[in-house]
Amino acid sequence: MAENSGTDPAVNTNTEENASTSGTIIMVTVKTPKDKEEIAISEDSSVAQFKEEISKRFKAKQDQLVLIFAGKILKDGDTLNQHGIKDGLTVHLVIKTAQNSQASVSTTPGTPPVNRSGSGTGTGTANPSPASPGGTAQGTGPTPAPAQPANLLSGFGDLSNLAGMGMGSSNFMELQQQMQRQLMSNPEMLSQIMENPLVQNMMSNPDLMRQMIVANPQMQSLMERNPEISHMLNNPELMRQTMELARNPAMMQEMMRNQDRALSNLESIPGGYNALRRMYTDIQEPMFSAAREQFGNNPFSALGGNGENSGVQPSRTENREPLPNPWGPPTPGSTENRPPGTTTSSSTSGTTPSVSNPLGIDASSLGNGMFNSPGMQSLMQQISENPQLMQNMLSAPYMRSMMQSLAQNPDVASQVLMNNPLFAGNPQLQEQLRHQLPVFLQQMQNPEALGVMTNPRAMQALMQIQQGLQTLQTECPGLMPSLVPGGLPGGLPGGLPGGIPAGMPGGIPGGIPGVIPGGIPGVPGPAASSVPPENPPPPSGQGSTPTSSAGASPSQQQLMQQMLQMFAGGSAGGIAGSPQTPEVRFQGQLDQLTAMGFINREANLQALIATGGDINAAIERLLGSQPS
Amino acid sequence: MDQENTSFSVKLYIYDISKGMARQLSSAMLGKQLDGIWHTAVVIHGEEFFYGGEGISSCPPGGTILGHPDSVVDLGETEVTDDLFMNYLTSLGESTYSAESYKLFEHNCNTFSNEVAQFLTGRKIPSYITDLPSEVLSTPFGQLLRPLLDSVAITPPGSNSINGRYGQR
Numbered sequence: 001m002a003e004n005s006g007t008d009p010a011v012n013t014n015t016e017e018n019a020s021t022s023g024t025i026i027m028v029t030v031k032t033p034k035d036k037e038e039i040a041i042s043e044d045s046s047v048a049q050f051k052e053e054i055s056k057r058f059k060a061k062q063d064q065l066v067l068i069f070a071g072k073i074l075k076d077g078d079t080l081n082q083h084g085i086k087d088g089l090t091v092h093l094v095i096k097t098a099q100n101s102q103a104s105v106s107t108t109p110g111t112p113p114v115n116r117s118g119s120g121t122g123t124g125t126a127n128p129s130p131a132s133p134g135g136t137a138q139g140t141g142p143t144p145a146p147a148q149p150a151n152l153l154s155g156f157g158d159l160s161n162l163a164g165m166g167m168g169s170s171n172f173m174e175l176q177q178q179m180q181r182q183l184m185s186n187p188e189m190l191s192q193i194m195e196n197p198l199v200q201n202m203m204s205n206p207d208l209m210r211q212m213i214v215a216n217p218q219m220q221s222l223m224e225r226n227p228e229i230s231h232m233l234n235n236p237e238l239m240r241q242t243m244e245l246a247r248n249p250a251m252m253q254e255m256m257r258n259q260d261r262a263l264s265n266l267e268s269i270p271g272g273y274n275a276l277r278r279m280y281t282d283i284q285e286p287m288f289s290a291a292r293e294q295f296g297n298n299p300f301s302a303l304g305g306n307g308e309n310s311g312v313q314p315s316r317t318e319n320r321e322p323l324p325n326p327w328g329p330p331t332p333g334s335t336e337n338r339p340p341g342t343t344t345s346s347s348t349s350g351t352t353p354s355v356s357n358p359l360g361i362d363a364s365s366l367g368n369g370m371f372n373s374p375g376m377q378s379l380m381q382q383i384s385e386n387p388q389l390m391q392n393m394l395s396a397p398y399m400r401s402m403m404q405s406l407a408q409n410p411d412v413a414s415q416v417l418m419n420n421p422l423f424a425g426n427p428q429l430q431e432q433l434r435h436q437l438p439v440f441l442q443q444m445q446n447p448e449a450l451g452v453m454t455n456p457r458a459m460q461a462l463m464q465i466q467q468g469l470q471t472l473q474t475e476c477p478g479l480m481p482s483l484v485p486g487g488l489p490g491g492l493p494g495g496l497p498g499g500i501p502a503g504m505p506g507g508i509p510g511g512i513p514g515v516i517p518g519g520i521p522g523v524p525g526p527a528a529s530s531v532p533p534e535n536p537p538p539p540s541g542q543g544s545t546p547t548s549s550a551g552a553s554p555s556q557q558q559l560m561q562q563m564l565q566m567f568a569g570g571s572a573g574g575i576a577g578s579p580q581t582p583e584v585r586f587q588g589q590l591d592q593l594t595a596m597g598f599i600n601r602e603a604n605l606q607a608l609i610a611t612g613g614d615i616n617a618a619i620e621r622l623l624g625s626q627p628s
Numbered sequence: 629m630d631q632e633n634t635s636f637s638v639k640l641y642i643y644d645i646s647k648g649m650a651r652q653l654s655s656a657m658l659g660k661q662l663d664g665i666w667h668t669a670v671v672i673h674g675e676e677f678f679y680g681g682e683g684i685s686s687c688p689p690g691g692t693i694l695g696h697p698d699s700v701v702d703l704g705e706t707e708v709t710d711d712l713f714m715n716y717l718t719s720l721g722e723s724t725y726s727a728e729s730y731k732l733f734e735h736n737c738n739t740f741s742n743e744v745a746q747f748l749t750g751r752k753i754p755s756y757i758t759d760l761p762s763e764v765l766s767t768p769f770g771q772l773l774r775p776l777l778d779s780v781a782i783t784p785p786g787s788n789s790i791n792g793r794y795g796q797r
Contacts, residue, residue, distance in 0.1 A: 031747075032719065033716055033719035033720040033723050033724070034719055034722070034723040034724070066712055068706075068708055068747060068748075069750060070749065070750035071635070071638070071704055071705055071706035071707060071708070071748055071749040071750055072706075072707050073707040073708065073712075092716075092746075092747045094712055094715055094716045094719070095719075096712075096715060097715070
């Protein structure tokens with residue numbers, strides 16, 4: 001066999017030889033990182049023979065071939081049988097090349113992980129400058145001097161590694177990365193480095209700084225995405241200022257404070273908040289994400305496009321509660337920081353199940369009692385506390401595109417809807433959903449509806465309306481059903497309730513986390529559309545809008561009723577935070593009336609309920625109804 | 629040939645990058661239960677190797693921002709030496725596992741881990757990991773989010789690239 005292996009023309013004879021020496025020819029797949037080939041070889045042959053075949057096929061020398069199978073390196077002396085290589089199995093091949101030594105980073109696995117162990121690459125804005133000097137060859141000298149952490153320096157102290165630094169860019173980068181990592185873990189080191197005169201010298205040279213920053217691949221990709229950043233970098237004045245800042249933490253703080261103050265001023269300008277948020281989203285967030293990528297990234301935070309928002313965050317409960325009340329005194333910085341944060345989490349949570357929110361129909365789903373879940377109620381609370389949540393959610397760019405695509409493709413929307421487990425148990429719901437979906441989607445596209453949703457004052461008004469409805473619901477349960485039939489297409493005795501059912505399927509923006517919370521915007525939504533038309537005109541016109549498709553059928557009545565129950569239930573838990581008993585609610589007024597001399601508590605209560613807590617009107621009622 | 633026949637143990641580090649959120653929220657959002665969003669890396673020769681948006685990267689075991697793995701699977705032993713392995717990885721990085729070829733659903737960290745595991749030990753990684761993309765894509769929700777997700781690359785920071793092409797853009 002050995003004699004045959006050398007001769008080329010003997011290929012045929014070779015295989016024949018092999019065939020004759022043993023039994024079956026098997027097909028073995030030989031896989032390299034780049035390639036894959038099937039090789040026919042005799043079952044009994046040795047590894048050496050196998051390699052010969054392979055060397056012909058892959059045009060490589062036999063010495064360069066390394067075969068691996070099941071974790072074992074196949075030595076020439078072994079046989080295929082020995083390793084259990086059978087027909088149809090795959091053997092891995094590595095072709096050793098001259099580049100091998102260069103590619104591998106460290107000399108032996110045993111070397112302390114200076115070169116190999118990496119850290120995040122270039123950080124965000126402020127930090128690349130201090131880190132990069134450490135990376136440059138010059139920097140290696142001075143950097144060990146001021147900072148004394150032993151682990152970092154041990155690598156630098158080892159000259160052989162320094163020599164290796166010149167080879168391939170990979171080494172260089174690793175050093176730099178490791179520097180950065182050390183920096184991150186040890187803040188004092190940063191200040192030490194900054195104090196080093198050489199570093200300071202370098203920092204005062206804007207060109208050099210710029211070069212270093214630009215060289216960082218993270219920055220490069222960032223710059224590609226955001227040309228504004230490169231403009232910023234090209235402005236030497238700005239660079240110098242930034243470097244001053246980086247050098248001087250106190251000054252940095254001052255700057256930040258000024259910036260925050262300016263931002264909060266901006267916020268109070270009408271439309272200012274939007275501009276701010278846009279600015280943040282377009283510029284800051286990508287930078288932050290780039291920075292964040294180094295230090296802590298929930299990979300799913302890139303969901304929602306452009307690495308903006310943290311995804312899949314639990315959309316309900318405690319996480320949101322500490323959000324500041326935007327209507328309170330604006331605290332510099334905090335308000336600015338939170339809303340973007342809200343944008344982050346709420347936008348995403350808005351994205352996800354927004355589809356499953358055929359809000360108009362949410363009314364019925366609400367009635368299913370989901371609405372009274374604690375999660376929902378806390379959400380109501382959060383929404384009421386922070387109307388900007390809505391605003392943020394709705395204005396997210398992908399929200400819009402998603403809604404658009406939904407509008408264009410109702411099938412997708414309905415499909416997603418149907419699959420949502422919350423609706424799964426109720427085919428009737430699904431039917432209704434399907435019918436009203438196109439209409440509802442159209443409504444969602446209506447910028448006015450969106451505008452109402454994003455207007456915090458409108459939201460507040462909505463809450464008030466909810467409260468009113470709740471009152472109505474509890475006090476006059478008989479009234480509501482009678483309102484319902486008229487509510488839909490035709491006119492209604494009360495303008496408000498008519499407006500509400502009409503507006504319900506429409507004007508309900510999608511972006512609410514989860515199906516359950518989905519009902520919430522449904523709540524303010526309808527009221528929102530009724531707010532503009534306001535009180536006066538009987539709703540005959542209004543009522544005829546989108547829901548005209550639905551008749552005042554009993555199922556619709558049920559729908560309405562359920563929705564109204566939801567109103568009552570939801571607002572009870574969330575908005576007002578007050579218990580439902582009118583007596584407790586009007587406690588203050590009752591006391592006042594009693595003090596005035598109206599001793600009949602029952603009557604007082606009735607009057608108060610009838611007038612919705614208005615004392616003067618209640619007094620008139622009482623006076624009017626009193627026999628004497 | 630002085631062959632020492634040393635063998636190195638090969639482990640698979642499995643991380644849940646949703647940190648438990650997938651377990652809680654997946655059934656509500658996707659309609660099916662996913663126990664986690666898995667990111668995997670192969671640990672051999674005292675180092676962790678994985679594939680992400682930057683290409684093939686390495687770091688000390690457990691050294692990415694994800695911290696310690698949620699579970700570790702022992703893939704077995706291999707005779708592949710450090711040098712050989714680096715050679716192999718470099719080739720991989722130049723061919724099928726470059727930074728640009730990263731695709732969240734079809735060609736991701738788990739694809740890489742699977743391939744490396746087979747190279748080193750002949751064994752595949754547990755199927756629940758490699759089945760994840762198809763699980764997600766089989767839900768309508770996953771389909772909806774697909775365009776968004778396709779632009780995502782999972783690159784846990786705290787590593788350096790093996791086929792670093794810095795400055796050669």
